[in-house]
Amino acid sequence: MPAPVPDAPEWIRSALERQASLALMRRPVVMESPQSTTAVIDGRQYDAFCSNDYLGLAYHPELIAAVQKSVVDWGVGSGASHLVSGHSVPHQRLEEALADWLGYEAVMLFSTGYMANLGAIAALATHSGLVVQDKLNHASLIDGARLADAKLKRYLHCDLTSAKRVMQSAPDGTLLVTDGVFSMDGDIAPLRDLAVLAQDHQALLMVDDAHGLGCLGDMGRGSLSQAQLSANQVSLLVGTFGKAFGTSGAFVAGSRDMVSYLTQFARPYIYTTAMSPAIAAATLTSLMLICSDEGERRRQALADNIRYFRASLAELPVTLMASDTAIQPLIIGDSDTALNVAGALRDKGIWCTAIRPPTVPAGSARLRITLSADHTKEQIERLILQLTKVLGTQ
Ligand SMILES: *Cc1c(COP(=O)(O)O)cnc(C)c1O
Numbered sequence: 001m002p003a004p005v006p007d008a009p010e011w012i013r014s015a016l017e018r019q020a021s022l023a024l025m026r027r028p029v030v031m032e033s034p035q036s037t038t039a040v041i042d043g044r045q046y047d048a049f050c051s052n053d054y055l056g057l058a059y060h061p062e063l064i065a066a067v068q069k070s071v072v073d074w075g076v077g078s079g080a081s082h083l084v085s086g087h088s089v090p091h092q093r094l095e096e097a098l099a100d101w102l103g104y105e106a107v108m109l110f111s112t113g114y115m116a117n118l119g120a121i122a123a124l125a126t127h128s129g130l131v132v133q134d135k136l137n138h139a140s141l142i143d144g145a146r147l148a149d150a151k152l153k154r155y156l157h158c159d160l161t162s163a164k165r166v167m168q169s170a171p172d173g174t175l176l177v178t179d180g181v182f183s184m185d186g187d188i189a190p191l192r193d194l195a196v197l198a199q200d201h202q203a204l205l206m207v208d209d210a211h212g213l214g215c216l217g218d219m220g221r222g223s224l225s226q227a228q229l230s231a232n233q234v235s236l237l238v239g240t241f242g243k244a245f246g247t248s249g250a251f252v253a254g255s256r257d258m259v260s261y262l263t264q265f266a267r268p269y270i271y272t273t274a275m276s277p278a279i280a281a282a283t284l285t286s287l288m289l290i291c292s293d294e295g296e297r298r299r300q301a302l303a304d305n306i307r308y309f310r311a312s313l314a315e316l317p318v319t320l321m322a323s324d325t326a327i328q329p330l331i332i333g334d335s336d337t338a339l340n341v342a343g344a345l346r347d348k349g350i351w352c353t354a355i356r357p358p359t360v361p362a363g364s365a366r367l368r369i370t371l372s373a374d375h376t377k378e379q380i381e382r383l384i385l386q387l388t389k390v391l392g393t394q
Contacts, residue, residue, distance in 0.1 A: 022335065023334075023335040023336040023338075023339050023356070024335055024356055024357070029041055033045075034058070034059040035051055035053045035058035035059050035246070036048070036056075036059055036374065037051075037056070037372050037374045037375045037376070037379060039351050041351065044349075045349070046346070046349050046350060046351035047349060047350050047351065047379045047382055047383060048351045048352075049350065049351065049352040049369045049370060049371070049375075049383060050351065050352045050353050050368060050369070050370055051370060051372065052211070052242065052243040052244075052370060053243070053244075053246050053372060054211075054214065054215050054243060054244045054302060054326040054370065054371070054372055054373065055214055055215065055244045055246065055289075055290070055295070055298045055299070055302065055372070055373050056246075056298065056372050056373050056374035057244070057245060057246030057247075057286050057289060057290075057298075058246035058247070059246075060246060060286075060289065062285050062289060063246060063247065063282045063285055063286055063289075065285075066278075066281050066282045066284070066285035067278045067279075067281065067282045069281070070090060070277055070278040070280075070281035070282070071278045074088060074089075074090060074277040074278065074281070075277070076276060076278065077273075077276060078091075078273055078274035078275065078276055078277055079273075080273065080274065081270065081271065081272060081273055081274060082108075082109070082269065082274045083263070083270060086273060086274030087274055088274075088277045088280075089277075090277040090278075090280040090281040090284065091109055091274060091275070091277065091280045093280075093284055094109065094280045094281075094283055094284045094287070095107040095108065095109060095251070097284055097287055098239070098251055098253065098287065099253060101219070101221065101287060101291065102221060102222075102224075102231065102237060102253050103230060103231045104231045104237065104253035104254060104255070105231075105254070105255050105256045105259070106253070106254060106255065106256045106258070106259035106260075107251050107252070107253045107259065108251060108252055108259050108262060108263060108269065109249060109250070109251050109274070109275060109280070110249065110250045110251065110252065110268065110269055111249055111250075111268075111272050111273070111274070111275050112240075112242075112248070112249065112250055113140060113208070113210055113238065113239075113240030113242065113249075113250035114140040114143075115250070115268035115269070115272065116140075116238050116240070116250040116251065116252050116268070116269075117138070117140035117141050117143070117144045117208060117238060118140060118143055118144045118147050118268045119144075119252075119262065119266030119267060119268035119269045120144065120206065120236055120238065120252050120262055120266060121141065121144025121145055121147070121148055121150075121175060121177065121206070122144055122147040122148040122150075122266070122267065122268075123148075123261065123262055123265040123266040123267075124175050124204060124206075124236075124261075124262075125144070125145060125148035125150035125175055126148060126150070126265075127173045128170070128171045128172065128173040128174045128175070129150050129151055129171075130150060130151045130153065130170055130171060130174045130175070131144070131145040131148070131150050131151070131152050131153070131174070131175045131177060132153050132154075132155065132163070132166050132167060132170060132174055132175070132176045132177065132203070133145070133152065133153070133154050133155070133176075133177045133178070134154065134155060134157055134158065134163075134177075134178045134179065134182075134189065135154045135155065135156055135157045136157045136179070136182050136184065136185060136361075137154075137177060137178060137179050137182075137208070138179055138183050138208060138210070139359070140208075141177050141179070141208060144177075153166045154166075157182075157185075158182075158187065158189055158190055160190055160193045160194075160197070163176075163194065163197060164197060167197055167200075167201050167203065170201050170203060172201070172202040172203075173202065173203070173204065174201065174203045174204070175203065175204050175206060176194065176197065176198045176201075176203045176204065176205050176206070177205075177206045177207075177208070178191070178194055178205075178206075178207055178208070179207075179208050179209075179210070179211075180207050180208065180209035180210075180211065180212040180213075180222060180223030180224070181209065181210075181211035181212040181215075181216070181223060181325050181327065182211075182327075183210065183211055183327065184327070184329060184355060184359065184360050184366070184368060185321055185323060185327070185329060186211075186321060186323030186324075186325045186326070186327030186328060186329060187321065187322050187323050187325075188212070188223055188226070188227075188324075188325070189207070189223070191207065191223060191224065191227040191229055191234075192227050192228075192229060195229055195233040195234060198235075199233070204235040204236065205233070205234050205235055205236075206234075206235060206236040206237075206238065207223065207224065207234050207236070207237050207238070208238040209222040209223050209224065209237060209238065209239055210238070210239065210240040210242075210243055210250075211243055211244075211325065211326070211327060212224075212226070212325075213239045213240075213243075213244060213245075214243070214244025214245055214290045214295075215244050215299060215302060215325065215326060216325070219290070219291050219295070219296075220244070220290040220291065220295055220299060222237075222239070224237065231253070235254060235255075235258060236252055236253070236254045236258065237252070237253040237254070238250065238251070238252050238253075239251050239253070241279075241283050241286070244290070245283055245286045245287070245290070246286055247279050247282050247283045247286055248275070248279060249275040249279055249280075249283065298373040299373070301373040301374075302326060302371065302372065302373040305371045305372070305373070305375050305380060306324065306325070306326060306328070306371055308377065308380055309328060309369075309371060309380050309383075309384070310328070312380065312381070312384045313384060313387070316384075316387065316388055316391065317391070318330055318387070318391055319331060326370050326371045326372070327368065327369075327370055328369045328370070328371060329355075329366045329367065329368045329369065330366055330367045330369060330387070330391075331364055331365075331366045332354070332365050332366055332367060333363060333364070333365060334363065334365060335354070335356040335357065335365045337365070338354035338355075338356060338365035338366060338367065339354050339356075341354065341367060341390055341391070342354040342367060344390040345367075345386055345387070345390055348386040348389070348390070349382070349386075350382065350383055350386050352367050352368070352369055353367075353368070354366070354367060355367075355368045369383070
């Protein structure tokens with residue numbers, strides 16, 4: 001018998017009741033199968049459409065082999081933070097390979113993308129005290145400005161006129177921050193325009209390309225490559241490994257001085273244990289795959305699936321978002337209905353979670369459908385068929 005624990009105070013219980021009454025309660029689901037386009041949950045198999053493993057690398061035999069070999073050579077834990085004794089040869093190799101791939105002078109690893117964004121923004125916002133962001137930027141970017149205790153101004157989503165207005169009064173050195181591909185909408189920031197805007201105002205442009213790297217651009221180099229921007233037009237590029245790379249962790253790329261500055265002042269880098277060397281080794285293998293012919297084939301397969309899904313859905317009475325990426329959200333509206341739609345799809349063997357506020361703006365709860373290079377045409381057809389039935393009866 002576990003020891004009795006004190007009852008949670010009343011305010012905690014009422015906060016939970018409120019979440020439940022608003023259809024906003026969240027809980028993790030236990031996956032009984034590895035990442036793939038099918039998922040086993042509670043003993044039942046589903047077609048899965050909500051993983052960020054866009055290229056199907058999370059369960060790739062070469063990544064598994066890389067972890068196995070690295071664990072034998074390097075053990076499991078890194079043992080310390082990067083600046084103490086946790087930065088080993090696999091970490092160093094990965095940083096150098098990423099810098100080469102992206103054309104940046106230097107790269108530093110972070111344990112998660114959330115921490116990379118907190119660390120970089122908090123360390124850089126101290127200078128001008130202002131952070132300017134797209135309204136739909138990822139929560140970790142918003143939280144970075146909060147951690148810095150900086151002033152946060154947001155412009156309308158992907159709206160250059162609005163961004164210009166906000167930047168008008170921005171002091172030199174202001175941090176202008178955007179997602180490359182927006183995580184809940186799948187659309188792409190007007191990066192070339194933002195680069196010009198940043199330059200006009202002596203601002204630092206920071207792009208979080210969590211969902212673009214690996215999937216878009218020449219050799220999977222992401223949104224910047226697709227927009228034909230070079231490293232000298234974007235002061236900081238953030239990438240995460242938990243999406244197309246199929247591992248976990250993150251990096252910030254910049255000039256040598258920028259990375260050295262963050263090494264001194266980014267607290268979420270300094271005061272945390274370095275990622276496992278095995279994850280660094282697997283991520284390097286993942287990068288090699290992304291740059292290889294196989295990576296190109298996987299990007300092609302993903303692009304084919306996106307086209308096929310959008311073409312098939314065009315015949316349904318639903319509004320597609322303006323997204324050409326793996327993220328294909330269907331806006332439902334209120335949270336209750338979104339949960340019902342997700343539940344009805346689940347009954348039909350399709351797994352796709354409803355995304356609700358505060359992750360997305362109020363009234364825009366949605367099915368965030370994500371596609372993978374590994375989805376088969378048959379799986380997409382089943383998804384479309386069930387969407388047709390379920391949305392037709394709502
Ligand atoms: C997932 C994501 C992050 C967070 O990365 P983690 O490594 O999962 O912490 C940051 N930014 C964006 C845009 C993301 O989609």
